[in-house]
Amino acid sequence: MRKNYDERQKSFIRSCTMALLLMMVTVAIPVTAAETSLKKVSLIPLWSPQAQFAGYYMAAEKGIYARHGIDVTIMNGGPGHSASEYLLGGKADFAVLWLATALQHQSAGRRLVNVAQIIQRSSMMLVARKTSGISTPESMQGRKVGVWPGDLALPVQAFFTKYHLNVRIIPQSYTVNLFLCGGIDVASAMWYNEYHTIIDSGVNSDELELFFFKDHGITFPEDGLYTLEKNYRNDPAGAAAFTDASLEGWQYAFDHPDEAVMVVLRHMKTEHIPANRAHQKWMLDRMHDLILPPVGNKKMGQLNPSDFKSVGAELHRQGLIKTIPGFDDFTGRSDASK
Amino acid sequence: MRANRSITFKLVLIITVFSSLIFTATIGYFYHRSCGVLQRELEKNARNIVLASVNRVEMELSSIGKVAEGVVCSLETGNYHEESLNTLLKNTLGGNKEIYGVGSAFEPNEAAIEAVPVVPYFYRKNGRLISAAEEDFQFLTLDWYQIPKELGKRVWSEPYFDEGSGEMLMTSCSIPFYEGTGDHRHFRGVVVADVSLGWLTDIVASIKVLKTGYSFLLSRNGTIVTHPDTGMIMNETIFSLAESRNNPILRDIGRKMIHGDSGFIPYTDTRGIKSWMYYAPILSAGWTLAVVFPEAELFAEVRSLTMMVGVMGLVGIMLLAAAVALISRSITAPLHALADATEVIAAGDFDAELPQVRSRDEVGKLTRSFIAMTIALKEYIRNLTETTAAKERIESELKVATDIQASLLPRIFPAFPDRPEFDIFASMDPAKEVGGDFYDFFFIDDTNLCFLIADVADKGVPAALYMMVAKTLLKSEGQRLGEPDLILASVNNILAADNDSCMFTTVFCAILDTRTGDVRFSNAGHNPPLIIESSGIRYLTVKAGFVLGPMPDSDYETERLTLQPGDTLFLYTDGVTEAVNLSGELYGEPRLLTALQMSPKENLSEMIHSIRAQVTGHANGAPQSDDVTMVAVHYKGA
Structure with a gap:
């Protein structure tokens, strides 16, 4: 018995070594080949570096993009760098856009393809101080509500419509200072960002009344990865490589949160953006909640057809789009199946 | 076990232990009280330092505020056109060196003022006053415009880095101005005066306490505006620090600070050093100035003094122990000698040498008694020996007599x-x-x-x-x-x-x-x-x-x-x-x-x-x- 076991073990080690060597050879060849001819692509996120985009930074940082044969340049989003404009203007190959934004572009004839739906649900919320007496959507009637301009206002409008609210809309800036000063009664906030900024400005969570849109039936899946349809048609494999690598980057970030936060902080520092670990950690943790499918064993990055439909319907109801595109066209599946 | 120990050992042990206890208690009390006194003294000092600095900052802020107020007054009372407004702004900037830039932003769609640039703005560069009027300036949602507009009062903005070099810390004093009175009063725009916070940073940095004590400034939101650890400036808030350190106490402190309280509290600083902190609000801007005193330094002198006293006491106790040992030795050594000699005597040698009597103390007396006893014993034994011999002789004779009598x-x-x-x-x-x-x-x-x-x-x-x-x-x-x-x-x-x-x-x-x-x-x-x-x-x-x-x-x-x-x-x-x-x-x-x-x-x-x-x-x-x-x-x- 003993002898047999030893022999078996030896032969196992031998075969393992062989397999490893083979793997090294097979892996080494494409990598060296790819290094010489990495396909250069660019990505513009919605905003300047922060943990909201940790997956892409990690994919670049850890060589995941390179392993998929692409060399990705992550551009800086934010004020003056509209992701939509960069994508449509051809300055970027891929962009992080909200589903609602993409649907509007689609409706306007600018054909885009959703290669991945990263954030699965709405992370937007309205925040009020309990001392303001606002405890229900109805009690916002006539109050001053901070609303971001542009597509970020869409779910807020849907909320107002749902509850027949007629409020004093105050254009909200990138900070929550107006809310903190008491200049507005209700502020728009991203769960992963502004909400935590308010907390980190000394307001305790039990002093706040929160209105998550998702709790009020308003599901606006947010960040998705988009490319122009013509580019997608030209190089579907490249788009797939980018998508896979990005999702892998996200998985890596979730598996190594401390490292991911460190990398994000480094990018922020390079861009002279005020940053602190606690806030980015919070943001990455919330990304984890928002990105990983909440139920079932669905894969990361899939666009849920029902979400697609409800957003399309809401946009159509608000008169922002004339037609709702086909789900397969929108996600590029019609081509993949062809 | 203890009974076996020598008198010297027992004396030294007991005296050392008790004097150490007494000494430790005394020095502990001394240290405790000294720290208390020092702490009160320090709190007074800290309050004075902080309040003096707060006053300086308030004066600066209020003088800048007054300048902006002046512009507001002019705009509300006078009728300014593009040119006259520019002159007003330029003159204001020129006359107030502490101001970096001044401008006025008008609410759009105002029919009252025609042909006025949306944001006439002048700033200082290399000693020259430069106009930077920008028509396409998306200021409506910016804090410096929006907050005073919504609150209807003068507001000092959260500090920010200037857009040029990105290294100069700035703040803006913005004051809304209105047209009309009573029911007709309506918002027209905001006058903004930008100020470099270099002077503020200098004031805060100049607050030196002890060797490594330092001060820092928090904004209204708890953002760290100045701090010796430059990495934190404008990046961290006191609350984010509390969160990353998982320190709810720090969060509570932070809330008190931004709510305009003042106080003297124990505080574990960002490097984990136990410290004391005095903080007081700069009310006009809603900021908070805090001074941190490392406790180790705060009590360093008392500590070193206590240490010194401790060392002295220790040496004293050691000397005391040595003295006790010496004295008890001087007592017990003749006792030892006496004991040894008496042992010899007990063994029967009455000629054994007893130790020399030098002192007249109890031991000397004892030795003398022993000598007398030995002499008496010797005499007694001699007598006894003689008597015994005589008795033995008589007894033997008596024995013979007994025999004779019996035989009779x-x-x-x-x-x-x-x-x-x-x-x-x-x-x-x-x-x-x-x-x-x-x-x-x-x-x-x-x-x-x-x-x-x-x-x-x-x-x-x-x-x-x-x-x-x-x-x-x-x-x-x-x-x-x-x-x-x-x-x-x-x-x-x-x-x-x-x-x-x-x-x-x-x-x-x-x-x-x-x-x-x-x-x-x-x-x-x-x-x-x-x-x-x-x-x-x-x-x-x-x-x-x-x-x-x-x-x-x-x-x-x-x-x-x-x-x-x-x-x-x-x-x-x-x-x-x-x-x-x-x-x-x-x-x-x-x-x-x-x-x-x-x-x-x-x-x-x-x-x-x-x-x-x-x-x-x-x-x-x-x-x-x-x-x-x-x-x-x-x-x-x-």
């Missing part, structure tokens, strides 16, 4: 094996080596047996010697005279003749005619003997007679009795009846009588031994005080 009394029984008509047995146990009792029996002629018992007054050697004389005389006179009264009278005269010591003896002398059993007897003060007849036992009634020795010419009377065959005459000395036990109880004549009744009658030896045993039993260990002598004569018939 007939001791071989049966004494007359060839005379079947009677039997005789006698014993004498002297109380001391030699006794004063004696007995004797001898034939005067073939048929007359003379037997006697005597008791010389006193005991010991004089009695023995006297007994020798008496016995010799009694025998010789007995054999010469042959009658008891004559014998006693003759012996008495001889003894009395040279009796200077006035000694005397009692004698019971009897002569038995072995043919008839007649007994002639005469008594010289001796105890009456007992007669054991077939009818019973009784004390013989005899005339007392005067003892032999003290007085010459005493008369003695011969009495007679006839022994029937089987009768026994029992003679004894008072050593038998006056034997006492431990409780002082005499053996007594009744007991003797009873004992004789119980004892075997035929065998005289057994009878006398049984009486002797009875007497010894009665004494029960009490020392024999007198000689015990018994003589028994048993007449069997011719």
Whole structure:
């Protein structure tokens, strides 16, 4: 018995070594080949570096993009760098856009393809101080509500419509200072960002009344990865490589949160953006909640057809789009199946 | 275990431990109180420093605020066109060097002012005033415009980095201005004055406390505006620090700070150093100035002083221990020497050297006593040795005397094996080596047996010697005279003749005619003997007679009795009846009588031994005080 076991073990080690060597050879060849001819692509996120985009930074940082044969340049989003404009203007190959934004572009004839739906649900919320007496959507009637301009206002409008609210809309800036000063009664906030900024400005969570849109039936899946349809048609494999690598980057970030936060902080520092670990950690943790499918064993990055439909319907109801595109066209599946 | 330790060890241990305890308690109290005093002192200092700095900042802020207020006043009261507004702004900027830039932003769609740039703005660069009016300026949602507009009052913005170099910390004072009065009053725009916070940073940085104490400034939102750790500036808020350090206490402190409180509190700073912090609000801007004092430094002096005192105390205690050890050694060393010497003495060497007496203290006294004791002991032992030797000599002589005395009394029984008509047995146990009792029996002629018992007054050697004389005389006179009264009278005269010591003896002398059993007897003060007849036992009634020795010419009377065959005459000395036990109880004549009744009658030896045993039993260990002598004569018939 003993002898047999030893022999078996030896032969196992031998075969393992062989397999490893083979793997090294097979892996080494494409990598060296790819290094010489990495396909250069660019990505513009919605905003300047922060943990909201940790997956892409990690994919670049850890060589995941390179392993998929692409060399990705992550551009800086934010004020003056509209992701939509960069994508449509051809300055970027891929962009992080909200589903609602993409649907509007689609409706306007600018054909885009959703290669991945990263954030699965709405992370937007309205925040009020309990001392303001606002405890229900109805009690916002006539109050001053901070609303971001542009597509970020869409779910807020849907909320107002749902509850027949007629409020004093105050254009909200990138900070929550107006809310903190008491200049507005209700502020728009991203769960992963502004909400935590308010907390980190000394307001305790039990002093706040929160209105998550998702709790009020308003599901606006947010960040998705988009490319122009013509580019997608030209190089579907490249788009797939980018998508896979990005999702892998996200998985890596979730598996190594401390490292991911460190990398994000480094990018922020390079861009002279005020940053602190606690806030980015919070943001990455919330990304984890928002990105990983909440139920079932669905894969990361899939666009849920029902979400697609409800957003399309809401946009159509608000008169922002004339037609709702086909789900397969929108996600590029019609081509993949062809 | 502890009992085995030396006195020195115990003294040193106890004194060291107790003095250490007392010292530690004292120094602890001292330290505690000093820290308290220091802390109060420091709090006062800290408050003064912080409030002075706050006042300076408030003055600066209010002077800048007044400048902006001036522009607002001008805009609200006057009617300004593009050119005049520019002049106003430029003049304002030119006259106030502390201001970096000044501008006025107008709410759009204002019909009242025509052809006015949306944001006329002037700033300072290399000493020149530059106009930077921007028409496409998306200011409407910016904090510096929006917050004063919505709040309707002067607002100092959250500090920010300037857009040029990105290194200069700025803040803006923005004041809304209005048109009209009462119900017609409506918002027209905001006057903004940008200020570099370099002066503020300098003020905050100039607050130096102790060696590494520092100060920092928080904005209204708790953002760290100035801090020695530059990495935190504008990046962290006190709340994000609390969160990343998982320190809810820090968060509570932060909330108090941004709510305009002031206080002096313990604070663990960002590097984890235990510190104290005083904070006070800069009310006009809603900022908070805080000064941090590292506790270690705060109490460093007290600590080093305490340390010094501690070291001194420690050295003191060590010295004390050494002194105690020294003193106790000086006490115990002679004690040790004394103990060693006494051990030698105890072993029997009285010539052993005792330690030299140098001191007059207790140890000296003890040593002197020991010396005196040794001398006395030596003397005593010498005496004892001599006495013992003498005693031993006397004892050996006495032993010889005992032997001689014993050999003088007939001791071989049966004494007359060839005379079947009677039997005789006698014993004498002297109380001391030699006794004063004696007995004797001898034939005067073939048929007359003379037997006697005597008791010389006193005991010991004089009695023995006297007994020798008496016995010799009694025998010789007995054999010469042959009658008891004559014998006693003759012996008495001889003894009395040279009796200077006035000694005397009692004698019971009897002569038995072995043919008839007649007994002639005469008594010289001796105890009456007992007669054991077939009818019973009784004390013989005899005339007392005067003892032999003290007085010459005493008369003695011969009495007679006839022994029937089987009768026994029992003679004894008072050593038998006056034997006492431990409780002082005499053996007594009744007991003797009873004992004789119980004892075997035929065998005289057994009878006398049984009486002797009875007497010894009665004494029960009490020392024999007198000689015990018994003589028994048993007449069997011719």
